[in-house]
Amino acid sequence: xxxxxxxxxxxxxxxxxxxxxxxxxxxxxxxxxxxxxxxxxxxxxxxxxxxxxxxxxxxxxxxxxxxxxxxxxxx
Numbered sequence: 001x002x003x004x005x006x007x008x009x010x011x012x013x014x015x016x017x018x019x020x021x022x023x024x025x026x027x028x029x030x031x032x033x034x035x036x037x038x039x040x041x042x043x044x045x046x047x048x049x050x051x052x053x054x055x056x057x058x059x060x061x062x063x064x065x066x067x068x069x070x071x072x073x074x075x
Contacts, residue, residue, distance in 0.1 A: 014034060019027025 015027050015031040018030040
């Protein structure tokens with residue numbers, strides 16, 4: 001990535017590189033899927049972290065009382 005960034009110092013990163021190499025359709029695809037992937041990352045990593053905590057601390061397993069407590073809490 002560092003070589004591409006120095007060879008093409010335009011803003012846009014992957015989108016710019018893909019657009020120049022494969023055209024605007026694929027550049028748009030890279031930008032769109034990268035943007036959608038960012039939302040998945042925001043949700044996946046905290047969920048995985050909690051699962052790891054539950055593995056190392058078995059007393060923190062899910063219970064029906066705990067889940068209903070979080071769902072019914074006032075805003």
